[in-house]
Amino acid sequence: MHFSAHRSLRSLWAALALAASPWSVSAQVPALWEVGGFAGALTSPAYPGSTERLSRNLVLPYFIYRGERINVDRDGIDARLQVAPGYELDWGVNGSFPARSNDVLARQGMPDLGTLVEFGPRLKVKLPSPGSGLRMGLDLPLREVLEINNGTRSQGVVFEPTLVLDAANLGDGWSLTAKAGLTWGDQAMNQYFYGVAPLYATAQRPAFEAQSGLMSARASLSTSKSLGPDLRIFGYARMDYYGLGVNSASPLFLQNSSPTWGLGLTWTLGRSEARAGE
Numbered sequence: 001m002h003f004s005a006h007r008s009l010r011s012l013w014a015a016l017a018l019a020a021s022p023w024s025v026s027a028q029v030p031a032l033w034e035v036g037g038f039a040g041a042l043t044s045p046a047y048p049g050s051t052e053r054l055s056r057n058l059v060l061p062y063f064i065y066r067g068e069r070i071n072v073d074r075d076g077i078d079a080r081l082q083v084a085p086g087y088e089l090d091w092g093v094n095g096s097f098p099a100r101s102n103d104v105l106a107r108q109g110m111p112d113l114g115t116l117v118e119f120g121p122r123l124k125v126k127l128p129s130p131g132s133g134l135r136m137g138l139d140l141p142l143r144e145v146l147e148i149n150n151g152t153r154s155q156g157v158v159f160e161p162t163l164v165l166d167a168a169n170l171g172d173g174w175s176l177t178a179k180a181g182l183t184w185g186d187q188a189m190n191q192y193f194y195g196v197a198p199l200y201a202t203a204q205r206p207a208f209e210a211q212s213g214l215m216s217a218r219a220s221l222s223t224s225k226s227l228g229p230d231l232r233i234f235g236y237a238r239m240d241y242y243g244l245g246v247n248s249a250s251p252l253f254l255q256n257s258s259p260t261w262g263l264g265l266t267w268t269l270g271r272s273e274a275r276a277g278e
Contacts, residue, residue: 032065032066032067032272032274033063033064033065033066033271033272034063034064034268034270034271034272035061035062035063035064035268035269035270035271036061036062036230036266036267036268036269036270037059037060037061037062037266037267037269038058038059038060038062038264038265038266038267039057039058039059039264039265040057040058040234040262040263040264040265041055041056041057041058041262041263041264042055042056042058042236042260042261042262043055043056043260043261043262044258044259044260044261045240045258045260046099046103046104046107046113047099047104047107047113047193047252048193048215048216048240048242048245049193049194049242049245049248049250049252049253049254049255049256049258050104050106050252050254050255050258051106051254051255052103052104052105052106053258054097054099054103056097058264062266071090083123086125086126087123087124087125087126088123088124088126089121089122089123089124090121090122090124091119091120091121091122092119092120092122092141092143093117093118093119094117094118094119094143095115095116095117095118096115096116097115098112098113098114098115098116098149099112099113100112100113101113106205106251106252106254107252109200109202110196110200111149112149113149113192113193114147114148114149114150115147115148115149116145116146116147116148116155117145117146117147117148118143118144118145118146118158119143119144119146120141120142120143120144120157121141121142121143122139122140122141122142122143123139123140123141124137124138124139124140125137125138125139125140130165133167133168133169134165134166134167134168135165135166135168136163136164136165136166137163137164138161138162138163138164139160139161139162139164139181140159140161140162141159141160141162142157142158142159143157143158143160144156144157145157145158145189145192147192154188155188155189155192156185156186156187156188156189156190156191156192157185157186157188157189158183158184158185158186158189158215159183159184160181160182160183160184161181161182162179162180162181163179163180163181164177164178164179165177165178165179172225173225173226173227174223174224174225175223175224175225176221176222176223177221177222177223178219178220178221179218179219179220179221179222180217180218180219180220181217181218182214182216182217182218183214183215183216183217183218184212184213184214184215185212185213185215186212187210187211187212189212189215190210190211190212190213190215190246190247191209191210193210193215193247193252194208194210194247194250194252194253195208195209195210195250196208196250196251196252204251205251205252206251208247208249208250208251208252210247210250211246211247212246213245213246213247214244214245214246215242215245215247216240216241216242216244216245217240217241217244218238218239218240218241219238219239220236220237220238220239221236221237221238222234222235222236223235223236227265229268230267230268230269231265231266231267231268232265232266232267233263233264233265234263234264234265234266235261235262235263236260236261236262236263237259237260237261238259238260238261239257239258239259239260240257240258240259240260241256241257242255242256242257242258243256243257
């Protein structure tokens with residue numbers, strides 16, 4: 001939820017998407033479908049502005065389908081529509097890990113942060129290439145956030161304008177993606193992370209009503225390297241800066257910046273003989 005560092009599964013997904021993206025394999029047209037697995041590790045703050053960190057190791061299968069209008073990959077299920085030359089509209093799904101409040105000192109006695117799933121439209125704007133082998137674009141996703149925790153409930157809306165630079169070929173099988181962007185949350189979204197209801201207020205944690213507005217600014221790098229036709233290693237690093245956020249007065253806001261990073265590998269077990277675009 002490319003929306004906060006809340007043990008962001010999307011952080012791992014972002015590196016993973018690079019590791020198996022068509023941009024990472026320049027010598028051939030990508031397969032129409034592909035199945036395989038990945039193993040990776042991720043560490044990030046427990047929630048945006050937290051001083052405590054949580055880590056997770058994952059071993060999971062993956063499935064990719066690249067169609068003319070539908071893509072299924074680690075960014076979710078995207079239905080694409082070319083609205084004008086250089087402009088594409090899609091519909092995507094993302095998610096993030098939960099965090100138990102008993103594991104986070106500042107949230108002791110408060111409700112857990114559940115699994116978050118976000119979905120909604122994204123406008124992708126193609127920008128002029130800054131050089132050979134480079135692709136630049138502007139992503140403008142607007143997504144609703146649902147929490148899964150003893151039921152399902154809406155937790156607000158996020159908007160994340162992001163500048164994206166892809167380098168398909170850096171030599172010796174390396175690929176790189178750089179991103180820089182901002183995250184805005186509505187009042188409900190910011191209240192989810194930074195609000196303290198009177199019921200959960202203490203002498204050290206006074207009640208706080210969050211406002212809508214900027215949550216963070218961020219910059220990230222994802223890289224991958226081919227180790228053969230079916231195996232790639234990948235890495236991901238991101239720095240979030242929360243100091244410009246509108247809710248820095250919250251007792252749950254404990255630091256201005258924090259990194260997130262992950263690494264791992266993907267291996268392909270099978271792919272179609274047909275290629276995307278055929």
